[in-house]
Amino acid sequence: MRKHPIVVVITGPCGVGKTTLSRMVSETFGFTLLCGDAIKNDLFPAIADITQYPEQLRKVKAALFEEGVKYFKSGKSVVIDYVILGEAYIKKYQETFKEHLVFVVLFPSREVIYHRDELRECWTSGKTTIDSLYSKYQNLVDLIGIDNYINSGDERPEQTFQKIEKLITF
Numbered sequence: 001m002r003k004h005p006i007v008v009v010i011t012g013p014c015g016v017g018k019t020t021l022s023r024m025v026s027e028t029f030g031f032t033l034l035c036g037d038a039i040k041n042d043l044f045p046a047i048a049d050i051t052q053y054p055e056q057l058r059k060v061k062a063a064l065f066e067e068g069v070k071y072f073k074s075g076k077s078v079v080i081d082y083v084i085l086g087e088a089y090i091k092k093y094q095e096t097f098k099e100h101l102v103f104v105v106l107f108p109s110r111e112v113i114y115h116r117d118e119l120r121e122c123w124t125s126g127k128t129t130i131d132s133l134y135s136k137y138q139n140l141v142d143l144i145g146i147d148n149y150i151n152s153g154d155e156r157p158e159q160t161f162q163k164i165e166k167l168i169t170f
Contacts, residue, residue, distance in 0.1 A: 040060045090103070107152070
């Protein structure tokens with residue numbers, strides 16, 4: 001295990017298992033869990049689809065980032081669970097946390113995501129949103145690194161967790 005605190009960002013399109021796997025990382029390693037959806041709900045409880053409100057979404061992302069910095073500077077490792085997109089946001093994390101940052105993109109096939117979306121008991125994204133997010137994540141491969149993309153489509157969360165564990169314990 002690393003001797004210094006790290007920041008693990010678990011991201012990917014809707015319904016890929018970010019929350020489940022972020023909780024597993026937090027519980028297994030004792031990392032502080034920062035959930036973007038929880039921050040969004042604290043800041044803007046009346047907004048269901050934050051993507052329709054760019055200024056509020058920017059505030060959620062800023063608050064999430066600031067919380068991560070706060071914990072990291074206090075010597076605590078953090079796992080962040082959120083759809084973090086955009087080259088500027090990725091670079092901001094990379095420049096701030098440098099070698100202490102691990103991005104994990106959960107990236108099963110579109111068909112798997114469509115199926116999982118249909119099975120969700122809470123809100124669903126729909127094919128249009130999934131397609132949009134999927135394309136955006138495809139465009140970030142060079143920036144994040146293909147080795148940090150995990151096809152979690154045909155495996156149980158425990159199997160995906162083992163892959164994440166290898167990324168954060170090297």
